[in-house]
Amino acid sequence: MSQPIVRTVSAVSGAEAPAFRIRRARRGDAEAMALLLRELGYPQGTDQQTVHWVVSHPEIEIFVAGDPQDRPVGMVSFSHRPQLRLRGRVATIDELVVTESWRRRGVGRALIRQILERCKVLSAKQLQLVSPMASTPETRSFYAACGFSEIDSGVFRHLETEGGAK
16 A cells, blocks of 8 residues: 655645645545535535445545644545546546635645646646536636636636646
């Protein structure tokens, strides 16, 4: 098994806001992930069995941002798989959510940076972000600030992953 990925991040540079840690999700995070998914707009959230299945799947990775007590305050899940036409791996951010009280503290950006680093390690040829829920102008601006370009309604692509090509 590979080394666990853990990174401590200062929430706001120069501020007195508490730091958070980015780490791989664990099976014990199921309840917190269910709450985060509800906050994202999925009323059913998730269940323990699905979390166990996804956490152990070789082509899906979930990272959580934990507060100083290691309680998840944000999460990102992404899947990656080989694709013939790209002659390599394609990755998709499936869910990205930060609990409301932790927004605008750098948590979402740190989670996206984590995925971008994983894409480099995986040599992904393309990274997409699918946002099926109604995106607000703020959400669209956030994605753009993180390097994503909207290619279709609710589908964003990180162009740097593709070497800047459209």
